Amino acid sequence: MVLVISEEVRAAIDARRPVVALESTIIAHGLPRPRNLQVALELEDVVRQEGAVPATIAVLDGCPRVGLDKEQLERVANEDGIRKLGHRDLPLAVAAGVSGATTVSATAQLAALAGVRVFATGGLGGVHREWTVTQDESADLGLLARTRITVVCAGVKSILDVPATLQRLETLGVAVAGYRTDRFPGFYLSDSGHPVDWTLQSPEQVADVMRAQDTLDAAESALIVANPVPQEQQLDPGLHARVLADALRALEEQGITGQAVTPFLLDYLVRHTDGASLNANLAAVRGNVRLAARIAAAWTRR
Structure with missing residues (x-):
């Protein structure tokens, strides 16, 4: 499994600056459109207001990602067929090349693999x-x-x-x-x-x-x-x-x-x-x- 950490999140981890992991299930499955994207951006902004770096986590085209840019957030919020992934689903999603929003268990696992210690x-x-x-x-x-x-x-x-x-x-x-x-x-x-x-x-x-x-x-x-x-x-x-x-x-x-x-x-x-x-x-x-x-x-x- 190839874990992709965004440049912003990687730089923060390397410099020992604060990072907060965020799940993506609330974006894809928890809220109606377009409110889901608005909330996703709002939550990332709340993290930034406190001087930390947001690391929203999802799997896109079989690639687990820790830290999403706006275009990737929009995909999670608006793309049909985004699956809901627990940690048991991650190997299957990677092998099948599918896209999915991560639940608490999958988010926690990927955050820990990336070296992110705090998750909201x-x-x-x-x-x-x-x-x-x-x-x-x-x-x-x-x-x-x-x-x-x-x-x-x-x-x-x-x-x-x-x-x-x-x-x-x-x-x-x-x-x-x-x-x-x-x-x-x-x-x-x-x-x-x-x-x-x-x-x-x-x-x-x-x-x-x-x-x-x-x-x-x-x-x-x-x-x-x-x-x-x-x-x-x-x-x-x-x-x-x-x-x-x-x-x-x-x-x-x-x-x-x-x-x-x-x-x-x-x-x-x-x-x-x-x-x-x-x-x-x-x-x-x-x-x-x-x-x-x-x-x-x-x-x-x-």
């Missing part, structure tokens, strides 16, 4: 509801258990089994810390209803943990920094609970299973909250990207 996303995947029946668990968890990267996120998607996901992360040895909170955020919600054991108060503290991971020669696992969406920008908790309950009933009635579950539930929330869930999602992503850039800056000041 919206919410992680996790253990699905009724796991005892379906055995459905996101590939994000296993990949993060063996990849040394710091992931800034708004917790896990609230459509998942949050306590089971936290338990699974503990079992896998993945460190989780709340950012200025002792509560684990719930993606659209500031508080999922579950606590975290550790709280970090500043980008410098996060960077200290990253250094300690290296000094202790700890297992090659990720550090998850759970950054809640501001309360004033979260989805109304009552609305969230009501619509999610309706969505889960609709899921069962329509017999939807497997990989179709998550996109169905997310789309249901967008449609039945009049777009409020999407606004909360974007607010969370913007905050995560900004924090990730500040962490990357603190990490390079050593």
